[in-house]
Amino acid sequence: MEGTAEARIVAWIEAHLGRVIRIERQPRWRPAWFVDVDHDGALLPLYVRGDREGMEGSVPVSLEAGILERLEAAGVPVPHVYGMIDEASAVVMDRLPGRANLATADSDAARGAIMDHYMDVLAVIHARDTAEFTPLGFPVPADAEALALVNFERFERRYRPTKRRPEPLLEFGIQWLHRNVPRHRYDPRFILGDPAQFMFEGDRLTGLLDVELAHIGDIAHDLAGLRLRTIPEPLGDIGRALRRYEAASGQPLDRVAIEFHTAQFSLATPMSLVGELHAPRAVPETLQYLEWFHQYALTGIEAIAAIIGVDLPPVTLPEPAPGRHAGIADALPDTIGDLTAGDADAAYRRDATARTARFAQRAAIFGPGIEAANLDDIAAMTGVRHPDWQSGDAALEAFVLAAGPDRDAALVALFHARTMRQMLLLEPVLNRTSRIEHLIPLAELLD
Known part of the structure; x- marks a missing residue:
């Protein structure tokens, strides 16, 4: 282990906190470790969180540590930060008790009570003076436009240099939001910035997690985020949660602003993933990135459709067209899944790779029909039939950039159909939900 990140983590902890009893890499898409420490004869459970790997412009954990320290000082339940390990680009913090996914709450009543507690905490955070956080480098947006787009424009700046091919949906979203x-x-x-990430025990929070996207912005952003967080991690009755926040904060719910921020929050996710998908690395998370890209492109388009009043008809996959060697591709996922894994991290990588192989098998069968349908849609929109998806996407992006607001409704319908085809292709291999998730209309949540 000498010379590795784990060795540096162990060395720092033993120099500052006590003897390391156990260190275990968390099997996930970013470097993190569970560490047990003998601290003056008592067990001290720690969590060590490293910087994201390979994602341009990611927030460093040092900034996240500063946020946690200020929230703890304000009485907000967060993990205590023990310090930074500069050599490993990692922060050492308490490992919070409990579990993280509200889908595993003991009952619906417990889930509701936990969300009540969370919304009360969120109201407290939103009431803090922004001057507490400006020393960390957070600017205060100058006007309403800057406030609405502060998060989105940060992602847009990261998106531009990583973009290597046309992204007509994202360019449409950028124009529409501005x-x-x-x-x-x-x-x-x-x-x-990325709300509803926490640990809980019984019917109470034990602390917040993952505050790396925090910033000074509009509270409607966090409220919109609840509608999106409940997709991978069901939060229960979002309408109840929003009404709880309204009561706790004294802030009336602005539905127009929440819908707008649902769109901008959604579309920031695919923008952040363009680099990973345009130039994929040899990592097991690529399919997860593709899922996030299309799932949140879908919710972004659905939010825009709700604002401008566009009805979105059902979409179906084209007929499958298996190729000559389809049988080999069919066998590959199970072949990979049967491989022996020596530890939890290896099992995670094996299973993710098997899912990717299953997706590749589906893409080989349905991909040509999907691209033909997309090209049909582009021809209907632009009047020109293109020979392949590359030239079609380039033409569609050029059309989007030249189009005015009068084309918004037609483009929303087109992008919804394109995105739904991709989601239907992904549906059998979706990681957490195993089904396509759609936005629940705000009126349905609140009325």
């Missing part, structure tokens, strides 16, 4: 900012709102607050 044209449709809720200019009636200007109330800068410190917000979490």
Whole structure:
């Protein structure tokens, strides 16, 4: 282990906190470790969280540590930070008790109580003076437009240099969001940026997790984020949670702003993943990135459709067209899945690779029909039939960049159909939900 990140972590902890009894890499898409320490004869459970790997412009864990320290000082339940390990680009913090996924709550009543507690905590965070956080480098947006787009424009700046091919849906979303900012709102607050990540035990929070996307922005961003977080990790009754926040904070729910921020929050995710998908690395998470890309492109388009009043008809996959060697591809996922894995991390990599092989098998069968349907849609929109998806996407992006608001409804319908085809292709290999998730309309949540 000498010379590795784990060796540096062990050395730092033993120099500052006590003897390391156990260190275990968490099997996930970013470097993190569970560490048990003998601290003056008592067990001290720690969590060591490293910087994201290979994702340009990611927030360093040193900034996240600063946020946690300020929230702890304000009485917000968060893990205590013991320090930074500069040599490993990692922060050492308490390992919170409990578990993280509300789908595993003991009952619906417990889930509701936990979310009540969370919304009360969120109201407390939003009430903090932004001056507490500006020393960390967070700017206070100057006006309503800057406030609405502060998070989105950060992702847009990261997206531009990583883009290697046309992304017509994202270019449409960027234009639409800039044209449709809720200019009636200007109330800068410190917000979490990626809300509803926490540990819980029984019917109470034990602490917040993952505050790396926190910034000074509009509280509607965090409220919109609940609608998106419940996709991978069901949070229960989101309408109840929003009403709880309204009561706890005294802030009326602005539905227009929440819908706008649902769109911008959604579309920030695929923008952040373009680099990983345009130039994939040899990592097991690529299929997960593809899933996130299309799932949140879908919710972004659904939010825009809700704002402008576009009905989105059902979409189906084209007929399958198996190739000559389809049988070999059919056998590959199970072949990979049967491989022996020596530890949890190896099992994670094996299983992710097997899922990727299953997706590749489906893409070989359905891909040509999907691209033909997409080219049909582009021809209907632009009047020109293109020979392949590359030239079609380039033409569609050029069309989007030249189009005015009068084309918004037609483009929303087109992008919804394109995205749904990709989601239907992915559906059998979706990681957490095993089904395509759609936005629940705000009226249905709140009325």
